[in-house]
Amino acid sequence: MSKSPAVRTLLFTGPGGAGTTTLASAAAVRAARSGRRTLLLSRQAPPVPGLDAVPGLELAAVDGRSALEQHWDGVSGTVAAVVPDLTMPPASSVLPLPGTVELALFAALADADEDLVVVDAGPIEAAAALLALPTTLRWWLDQLLPPGLRALSAVRTAAVTFGAARRGPVDLALAAVPVVEGLLARDRLADAGDTAVCLVAPPRPEAGARLRAAATLLGLHGLQTAAVLARTLPPDGPGAWWSARAAAQDAALADFRTVAPVHPVPEGATAPEDPDGLADLLETFELPTAGGPVPPGPERREGEWRLTVPLPFADRPAVELTRWQDDLVVTAHGTRRCLRLDPLLRRCQVTGGRLADPGTPDARLEISFRPDPQLWPADLLSADLLPAEERTS
Numbered sequence: 001m002s003k004s005p006a007v008r009t010l011l012f013t014g015p016g017g018a019g020t021t022t023l024a025s026a027a028a029v030r031a032a033r034s035g036r037r038t039l040l041l042s043r044q045a046p047p048v049p050g051l052d053a054v055p056g057l058e059l060a061a062v063d064g065r066s067a068l069e070q071h072w073d074g075v076s077g078t079v080a081a082v083v084p085d086l087t088m089p090p091a092s093s094v095l096p097l098p099g100t101v102e103l104a105l106f107a108a109l110a111d112a113d114e115d116l117v118v119v120d121a122g123p124i125e126a127a128a129a130l131l132a133l134p135t136t137l138r139w140w141l142d143q144l145l146p147p148g149l150r151a152l153s154a155v156r157t158a159a160v161t162f163g164a165a166r167r168g169p170v171d172l173a174l175a176a177v178p179v180v181e182g183l184l185a186r187d188r189l190a191d192a193g194d195t196a197v198c199l200v201a202p203p204r205p206e207a208g209a210r211l212r213a214a215a216t217l218l219g220l221h222g223l224q225t226a227a228v229l230a231r232t233l234p235p236d237g238p239g240a241w242w243s244a245r246a247a248a249q250d251a252a253l254a255d256f257r258t259v260a261p262v263h264p265v266p267e268g269a270t271a272p273e274d275p276d277g278l279a280d281l282l283e284t285f286e287l288p289t290a291g292g293p294v295p296p297g298p299e300r301r302e303g304e305w306r307l308t309v310p311l312p313f314a315d316r317p318a319v320e321l322t323r324w325q326d327d328l329v330v331t332a333h334g335t336r337r338c339l340r341l342d343p344l345l346r347r348c349q350v351t352g353g354r355l356a357d358p359g360t361p362d363a364r365l366e367i368s369f370r371p372d373p374q375l376w377p378a379d380l381l382s383a384d385l386l387p388a389e390e391r392t393s
Contacts, residue, residue, distance in 0.1 A: 011119045013127035014200035015210040024120035026278040032057035042120035110186035131221040196226040196288035208255035212313040219310040224292035225260035232264040309365040347375040
């Protein structure tokens with residue numbers, strides 16, 4: 001009996017205008033027809049009719065405004081009961097905050113139980129916002145309600161539940177904490193080993209730089225590109241224009257191969273009109289069965305520890321590194337991510353950081369740590385964790 005594919009989440013994104021929604025839908029149809037329970041999660045309506053009739057395929061179009069209105073209907077009555085002097089606007093008058101769509105998409109992804117979720121994540125900027133959401137939520141949760149305070153809030157919640165304390169406005173905020181924690185616990189993108197990413201791009205010279213920037217952002221979030229899908233012109237067209245366009249296309253595809261394996265998707269005379277037409281687009285494309293490698297943990301290097309963060313194609317001016325308490329905050333090409341240090345590295349001092357092999361597929365941020373003598377027991381420090389001249393007796 002063959003082993004089932006390990007990938008549980010397949011994410012499609014790209015510079016935009018290259019058919020990301022169409023190819024994500026095609027991948028979902030192929031996965032469902034292979035026997036996997038599949039969910040197509042998108043910000044848009046299906047590109048062709050009839051997808052809801054494909055056996056094994058579920059559709060979910062995420063609308064941030066609708067999601068906000070449904071949530072507002074559920075909480076506005078509770079808020080009005082706790083704060084009777086506050087006039088609550090109706091759901092139809094509530095303006096969505098920035099990030100509402102990403103939060104709704106993240107919640108739908110966390111609640112999915114299908115074998116495979118194909119995510120039409122939209123343009124690269126929108127996909128980056130989705131990938132950044134979990135660590136952003138964790139960071140703000142820790143800043144506003146540190147773990148010790150959250151423990152006290154649980155006591156407060158229990159007191160309100162059993163009638164020992166009167167429910168007030170603060171309890172509304174505290175009630176949201178377990179909801180957020182539950183979402184984070186079900187983060188389907190947290191495991192790089194079962195998450196694959198396909199980039200979709202038009203084979204044009206300017207797209208190569210966008211794909212390399214996307215590869216950097218994916219690396220920042222612990223993911224890597226499994227394939228680049230590019231819609232290509234049919235070969236042997238007539239005239240000088242066609243020859244010049246084909247030459248530019250070939251050069252762009254060669255550039256794309258520095259990012260990931262390239263799969264050309266031939267352009268047709270007309271757009272697909274049904275699920276069969278969609279599936280034909282990726283007829284020769286093998287859907288990824290494995291995600292990226294597990295991000296490396298801390299390594300011992302000559303009396304110190306080193307943590308490596310893959311950042312393919314990153315350049316030195318575009319990378320920043322700071323430490324805040326138990327977190328490393330890494331910025332790459334304008335996107336920022338918080339990396340929670342494990343218990344070992346929390347007891348260490350950052351001694352340096354460098355970007356190795358900048359501008360190449362192997363670019364990586366290497367951060368070095370040295371055990372903090374004030375936080376390490378003396379018997380561990382004497383076990384060759386510090387250079388000889390700094391060991392305690």
